[in-house]
Amino acid sequence: MQTEQQRITADQLLAARSVTRWRRAAVVIALFLLVAWSIKITVIDDTDWERIGSLGSIVEKSGRFLALDVSLLPKLIEPAIETLMIACLGTLLGVVLCIPVIWFGAANVTPFKPVTYPVARMLMTLSRSIHEIVWALFFVAAVGLGALAGVLAIAMRSIGFIAKISAEAIEDIDPKAVEAIQAMGGNKLQVLRYAILPQVLPVIIGVTVFEWEINIRRSAILGLVGAGGLGLVFFRQMNTFNYPGVTTVILAILVLILLGEVLSHYSRKAVI
C-alpha cells in the first residue's frame, strides 16, 4: 500500500518535472530566438560589410595597432601626470561633496527621514546613472575646456558609489558602542565622533581608494571630450591616423592604472 502511494507520488513528480522541463525548454528557445533576432538587427543588418571587406583586411587593419611609437613617450609624461592629478582632485572633491549625501542617506542618522533620505538616495542614483563622458560634456560646456571640467566630472561621478557604500556602512554599525556613549552622557556630536566614525572610517577610506583607482581609468579618457590629460593625446593620435601612437597611449594608461593599483594596495594595507 505504502509502496503504491510512493509510486504515485514518484510518477506525479516525474510528470511535474517533465512539464517544467518543457516550459524551461520553451523559455530557452524564446530567449535564443530573441538573441538571434538582435544579432541579425545589430550585427548583420547594421554593419557595412563592404567596407570591412575580407577577414584579411580586418587582420591587416588590426595589425596597424601592433606597434609602438617610441618618439611619443616624452610627450606622454605631462599628460599622464595631469590625468593622475585630475583623478586625485576629482576623488577628493567627490569625497567632500559626499559628506552631506552620506549624512542624509543613512537611514539611522538622516535628520528628517521622509524628505532627506529619498533626496539623498536620488542623488546617489543620479550620480551613478550618468556616464563620466556625459558629466564631462556637461562641465566642459559649463566651465570651458580644461582640467577643471575633468575634476568636476570625476567628482560628480564618484559621489554615488562612495556615498552609497558609506551610508550602508553607517546603517550597519554595531549599536552597542552608540549605546555606551549615550549611557555616559555623550551628545549627538560625540556619538558621531566616538561611536560611529571609528567604525565607518575604514570603510569610507577603503571605498575612496577603490574609487580613486577607477577614477584614473576614467580621467584617462576625459580628454576625448576636451577635459585634458592622456585622452587628449589619444584623440590626436587617432585623428592623425598614428596607430602605433594610439597603442603607446593605451600602454601608458595601463602603466598608470597599474601604478594606481599598487598604490591603493599599500594604502589599504596601511589603513586597515
Place this chain on the structure above:
Amino acid sequence: MSAPSATVVTDLPPWRRFKYPQSLIHFGALLGVLVFLAYSVEYLNIPLERLLTMFGKIGIQLSDRYFPPDIEYIQNRDYFGSVLDTVQMAYLGALFGLVLSLFLGWFGAHNVTPSRRLVYPVARLITMICRAVHEMIWAIIFVTILGFGMLPGVLALMLFCTGFAGKLFAEEVEAIDMGPVEAMRATGANGLQAFVYGVFPQVRVAFTGIAIYTWDVAFRAATVVGFFGAGGMGWYLKRNVLQIESERVAAILLSIILLVFVSEVASAWARQRVAKMQ
C-alpha cells in the same frame, strides 16, 4: 569621593598622544598627500576663485541654454529606434561578455584554475587589460577597424563586460568551499565536471547577481558609446553637441537619465529577488 583613595600612584609613566616615530610618519604622509593635492591645483591651473562662483553660473547656464529641453525632438521613430538599438547593444554585449567571463572566472581563480603556472596568469592578464582599457577606447578602436555601426559597440561592451564580470566571478570562485570540489576530484571527475558540479552550484546565486549588475553597467556605457560612432543614442548626443543644439542635448540627457534610472531600479529589484533565493 572621586579620587582613588587606596591606590595613589606616584610614578605614572608619561603618556602622549603623539608617538615617535609612528605619529611623525602619519603626519608626514598626510602632509605629503596634501602638498601633492595643492600642487595639483596649481599645476592644472584650476582657478579656485572661479570654483566658488561657479555653481551659480552653472545654474544660470542650465536655465539659459539647456532649458526648456526640446522634448519634441526625441519623440520620433528614429530616436525610439536608437533607444531600442542601445538596449540590444547592451544586452548582447553583456551576454557575450558574461559567457567569456565565465571562462575567465574559472581559469583566473587561483583555487580551481587548470594550471597555476600558465592559464592563471594569462586569464588574469586578459581580465586586467579588458578592465583597464576604458570601454570608450575599445569603441574607438573597433570603429576604426570595422567602421561605424552597432557591431563595434557590441564588441566594445563585450570586452568591457568580460573584464568587469571576469574579475568579480574569479573573486567569487576563490571564496568557495573547496570540500565538494575535492570530493568530486576524488571520484575521478575531470576539471570541467568538477567546475560544473562542484564549483558552479556554490556560486550560481552570486553569479546571477553579478550578471544583473553587469547588465546595468553595460547599459549605462551603451548610452554613450555611440558618441564615438558605435551606434545607439550616443550618436544623437554627439551630433547635437557638435551643432550646439543645447535644448536638444538636454532632452537627450534627460532621456538617458530616465532610462538608466529605470534600468537601475529594475535591476536592484531583480538582485534583491535573487539574493532572497539563496
Place this chain on the structure above:
Amino acid sequence: MPILEVKNLAARYTNSGPEILKNLSFSVEADDFFAVIGPSGAGKSTLIRCINRLVEPTGGEVILYGTDVLKLSSTGLRRLRRNIGMIFQEFNLVDRMSVMDNVLSGRLGYVGSTRSLFKLFPRSDIDRALRILHRVGLLEFVDKRADALSGGQRQRVGIARALMQEPKLLLLDEPTSSLDPKISREVMALVKEIAGEFRVPVLCNIHDVQLATEFCNRILGLQDGMKMFDGTTETMDQQKLDEIYAMEVL
C-alpha cells in the same frame, strides 16, 4: 536615606506590546552591592536601562539622589547620565579605538563638543585615566587597540571607562555573561573592591545566582517583570530561588 528609589516602575517596548516591567518598587542604599536576578526574559536588562533611560519607562518614578530621572529634559538627562557609570554584557567598547581613547571617552559628558571632536582631553583627565588603568591592571595595554584584548581585559577597560565618569552609581548589565567562570569571578571581585574604594553603590543585573550570592549584599528577584523577592542575601534560600526560576525551561 536611599540613593536610588524606584517606585511603581512600568515599561513596555511598544504601545500595544506586553508589559516588560510591572509595578516594580525597590530602593538602593549608599553602600549596597545590589543584585537583580531572574530567568532570562524577566526584564532585568530593561530594568537597568530604565534607570538611565536608555529605555523609556511608561510609568512610575525613578528618584536618584533626590532628582526624578523621568522628568528630566534631554540636557538634564545627559548631565545625570555622566554620573552613572554603566558596564555592559558585551563591553560595548569602540573596537577600533585605543584602550586610552576608550577610557577617555568616559569623560565625554564633561568635555565640550569642540574639544571632544579633536580628542583634546585635559591633562588631568589623562592622568586620571592612567591611574585608573593602573588600578585595573591594564597600564601596559594603554596604546593597544580595544579589539586586540581578551574578554576579561576588555571588561576591565569597560570598568575603567565607567570609573572615569566619577560615577555616583554603577549600573552593571550582565557584566559576566560573555566571560568564562574564572574571569567572571575576577571581574566581579574587581568591581566589588573598586566600588568600596570609590564608595559607589552598584546595581547589578546578573544571571549567575552563585556570583550574586557571593558578591552582593541585597538581592531583587524578578520573574516576568514582577518582584518575587527583595531582601538581603542571607535571607535568600533555595526554595525562594526555585520560585523565581520556576518558569525557566532548561
